[in-house]
Amino acid sequence: MADSFQSSIPGPAGLLPQDDHSGAKSHGSDAGPGTGTGSLSDLKEKIANAHEVVKTKYRIVSESTDDFVHESPWRSVTMALIGGLIIGMLAAR
Numbered sequence: 631m632a633d634s635f636q637s638s639i640p641g642p643a644g645l646l647p648q649d650d651h652s653g654a655k656s657h658g659s660d661a662g663p664g665t666g667t668g669s670l671s672d673l674k675e676k677i678a679n680a681h682e683v684v685k686t687k688y689r690i691v692s693e694s695t696d697d698f699v700h701e702s703p704w705r706s707v708t709m710a711l712i713g714g715l716i717i718g719m720l721a722a723r
Contacts, residue, residue: 699706
């Protein structure tokens with residue numbers, strides 16, 4: 631399931647539109663009012679899609695972490711203890 635999910639998610643490069651005219655005109659006289667509306671709505675849609683992707687990935691990671699902790703609680707406690715010791719030693723420096 632995770633492999634098929636990974637292949638259907640666009641990468642970071644697919645989230646923002648690629649514009650060949652980037653920075654060419656900021657306030658052009660040729661552009662009429664409302665010409666940026668389409669690109670703004672496209673950007674909003676892509677941000678909403680990215681939000682859904684992040685939410686889905688978060689849910690998958692959360693479920694797998696929960697499963698790991700339930701399957702081996704002592705291993706999880708040991709890893710948390712070692713991580714706390716390392717952070718404590720680094721903070722004491």
